Amino acid sequence: MPQGERPRAEPEIIPPDRGSRRTHREKVFVGTHGAERVYVARVGPVGAILTVLIVAILLAVMLALLMGALLIWLPLVVLFVAGVIIAGIVRTFFKRGP
Numbered sequence: 001m002p003q004g005e006r007p008r009a010e011p012e013i014i015p016p017d018r019g020s021r022r023t024h025r026e027k028v029f030v031g032t033h034g035a036e037r038v039y040v041a042r043v044g045p046v047g048a049i050l051t052v053l054i055v056a057i058l059l060a061v062m063l064a065l066l067m068g069a070l071l072i073w074l075p076l077v078v079l080f081v082a083g084v085i086i087a088g089i090v091r092t093f094f095k096r097g098p
Contacts, residue, residue, distance in 0.1 A: 043051070
């Protein structure tokens with residue numbers, strides 16, 4: 001900090017007897033932009049059910065996308081393999097020659 005410039009905020013001095021006033025659900029992170037508090041709440045039964053439901057929906061969508069990709073690529077792979085087999089048969093047929 002340059003000389004003569006006042007700090008933006010005064011530091012909070014906590015006496016030793018009041019050191020544990022934060023709850024176990026409150027976390028404090030100190031970074032380059034100062035202290036930030038993150039409050040962590042307990043998840044109730046409705047929140048847990050909604051979380052499981054959202055995860056299940058996302059998994060179902062991903063499975064549908066994967067099955068769609070499989071249904072598009074499977075016929076292409078079958079056509080490619082059939083083309084290779086037919087090309088091999090035709091090559092041996094024309095190789096016999098006179």
